[in-house]
Amino acid sequence: MIYDLVRYQLVDENTSSMKRENVLLVSLGCSWGKCTFCDYQDDKSSSVLACDSVNKKVLARVKGTEVGSTILEVTCSASYTELPFTTINYIRETCKEKGIKTVILEGHYIYREANPFFINFFNQYGIDVMFRCGVETFDEHIREDILNKGLPNVTPEQLAAYYQWINIMFGMEGQTIEQLEKDISIGLKHFKRINISIYTTVKNGPKRDLAAIEKFYNSSFYQELKSNPAIDIYDEWDENNEHKVGHDV
Numbered sequence: 001m002i003y004d005l006v007r008y009q010l011v012d013e014n015t016s017s018m019k020r021e022n023v024l025l026v027s028l029g030c031s032w033g034k035c036t037f038c039d040y041q042d043d044k045s046s047s048v049l050a051c052d053s054v055n056k057k058v059l060a061r062v063k064g065t066e067v068g069s070t071i072l073e074v075t076c077s078a079s080y081t082e083l084p085f086t087t088i089n090y091i092r093e094t095c096k097e098k099g100i101k102t103v104i105l106e107g108h109y110i111y112r113e114a115n116p117f118f119i120n121f122f123n124q125y126g127i128d129v130m131f132r133c134g135v136e137t138f139d140e141h142i143r144e145d146i147l148n149k150g151l152p153n154v155t156p157e158q159l160a161a162y163y164q165w166i167n168i169m170f171g172m173e174g175q176t177i178e179q180l181e182k183d184i185s186i187g188l189k190h191f192k193r194i195n196i197s198i199y200t201t202v203k204n205g206p207k208r209d210l211a212a213i214e215k216f217y218n219s220s221f222y223q224e225l226k227s228n229p230a231i232d233i234y235d236e237w238d239e240n241n242e243h244k245v246g247h248d249v
């Protein structure tokens, strides 16, 4: 089912050192589909035409150089490989038309071998590709036994061979600031950028640990992360933007 969601966002200097436009497109569906924290994979359609008609409208909102941005971040309810090829083509045309020089594609590690095809496809128009992967944590037990992420025994080095940017998640029951510190330290060593998502409880998923999140926001570590230009922090529940972090689209 295609949901009525916020599908376009300008990520400006207030939330990130990397000014960019973000689009949330409709995919054909996530074929992994097992992550226990994921409540967004239902935003999909098995019809290429239905995906394309929404995606075309969303991409029409991209302004590129008109708003001083040359970077387009493409997200969807699955991986970039699970967008229809016609949509991928619209993305490339939009980039060309709007002066976009870098496209960010996000997806699961299982599709890593497809990356060179995407690089080649966008490079034909002089557009660079940056790949982002949801890792969530380098704690193997939490990532695989609790989150069911599907990266068993995958090392940071193996991930970094394919991805330049990773997502880390914090704030679910069982996670500690000490583990987050380890995750960030490993992340900064191997990747160019890190997104930290403050966890939101989902139906049948792990619970949000409010005390741990509050402790994090009150810590000097949080201040340190906030001032690091390689890190973006997102908190969907920070309704009033009290902590001046970004909101997920």
Ligand code: SF4
Pocket (backbone or CB within 6 Å): 030, 031, 032, 033, 034, 035, 038, 039, 040, 041, 077, 078, 079, 108, 134
């Ligand atoms: S790979 Fe992404 S879209 Fe698929 S279930 Fe996991 S988090 Fe959800």
